[in-house]
Amino acid sequence: MQQLVAVLVGVLMASSVYLMLSRNLVRFVLGLALISHAANLLIFVSGGITIAMPSLVPEGASRPAPGGSDAVAQALILTAIVISFSVLTFALVLAYRAYQRLETVDTDAMRAAEPRRPPPSGGAGDLP
């Protein structure tokens, strides 16, 4: 099971890199979504995956039964998922706003911040 998830992390990471290499902003954002899934799953594996072994402390003991998975790692992913969810939403909105204002999703064609050629003196390219 752990090996399987580990391979899945690798596959997700590889596909996200493939998507992020694209010049299309939408594909890039999808790549970001996948890479954050990969990172979250990685934390999940690092805490250990067990089947039908709740990480609870048995009555009378002071620590969880041995062999169970680590609950801290799962708490970490919960936080990470919430953060990556909000960040991703933000990225989507940003991409949409950029599409509205710049009228393209091709990152090569987005030259508003860095004009291709320095404008001649007195040109209209003076940035704020």
Next chain:
Amino acid sequence: MSWLLFGPIVLPLIAAVVTGSAGGDPRRQRAMSLCSVLGLLGLAAALLTTVWREGVFSAQAGGWPAPFGITLVADHLSAAMVAVTAVVGVAAVVYSFEDVGSAVLSRSFHPLLHALLAGVCGAFLAGDLFNLYVWFEVMLISSIGLLVVGGTRAQLDGAVRYAALSLIATTLLLTGIGLLYGLVGTLNMADLHLRVPELANQGLVTVIALIFIVAFGLKSAVFPLFFWLPASYHTPKVTVSAVFSGLLTKVGVYALMRLFTLVFVGDAGFTHQILLWVAGFTMVTGVLGAASHEHLRRILSFHIVSQIGYMILGLALLTPLGLLGGIFYVIHHIVVKANLFFVAGAVRRLGGASDLSRLGGLYRDKPLLAALFFVPAFSLAGFPPLSGFWAKFLLVRASIEAGQYAIAATALGVGLLTAYSMTKIWLNAFWKPLPGHLVPPAPLPPARRRLLLGPVAGLAAITLAIGLYVRPFYELAERAASELLDPSAYVEAVLGEAGGPVGSAGRSAGNGAAR
């Protein structure tokens, strides 16, 4: 004393909420904003004096013992960084009264600025890696928000680039954290310091260290990973540029300094060698980029990259003098760099342009502005007796003492090119007469001009103070550096003295790390 540690995080967060709900009354919002940063400055000063007098101290959120709960720690480095952050915060809020003048913009500007300050202070005080990651995300979200306040096309373009690379960086950071947790089973930095050397598989630790180098390297804009910075920092409001240039990349540098002295020192010959190369290339590429540009804020953006190299150099040497120089450099640089961006904004408002070809005659028309530019610009280039001279002097001397003559020569050469670049600005914007076909803009009313130049003058005074009374700053950096190199006080403050039974539990966890 724990309120001293929570205060610098909680106060800006409260301010973010309060200024956000101030609604349509910009005057009230500004007053609250100013009160909050002044309060932050007071808290930071109290924190710094406490650390100065009593040494490192920590607090556990919710009373959970150290390796398990959320830990906040202040040593000399953290306290100094929080103090400089507060100084930049005050300057930014005052400057924003004029720069972010419109009520619509300032409504979103102030809450985001305070959220950013909370994230920065949180990152400086965090005692465990996951907490550090969370503060990085807080910083990231509020900084993207600040970047697009105003919503021009250039801003959105810059924000896309900035957001893309920052998101990759934080995901990498999270990946590194996950791997480290899987390997060690703890994320508390003091606990990591004890446990990591005992691991059997040191090769894996080095691999994880490299992931952290890439993640924080992206954040701090070092050599192969800096492209997002000059692509975005010249687009937002000047106040935002100044705060970013002063604080954001330095949080990355701080995290590198913390981790690569406390946790990843097992294979220093390899990791710190990489950092040394990175430092050299960062210095050179940054300054060459700056030399090739004509737009004031883009020149300054490239200089940020170049200066980051010096700070990393201090870390890469890993000698007492090297770290001292690196820390001194960070403190000096935050003040100077934020100030240069403020000056660039003032030049644009008073001189009418940001392009060097469309500026001129400012020395004759605005001698005060010229004097105020002179101080941070030539401090950046390293002219005595300004603060940059001492910072560069310490680093070059440390490199020579460590036998790294090539990097010492690089640092000196880059200093020369920085001086060239600052002279270029000086010649074009201040000395050269204004090109004939251009008319200078109408002068600002004195009250508004004071709002622009007040923060500049204040920060310039700090630069002069660091340059002329270098002793206390040197001693602060010296103490911070010795704490980094010998983390026993840090480890004991986190694991050893958490108070009562918690303390003894922490101590046994520390001593019994071999179990």
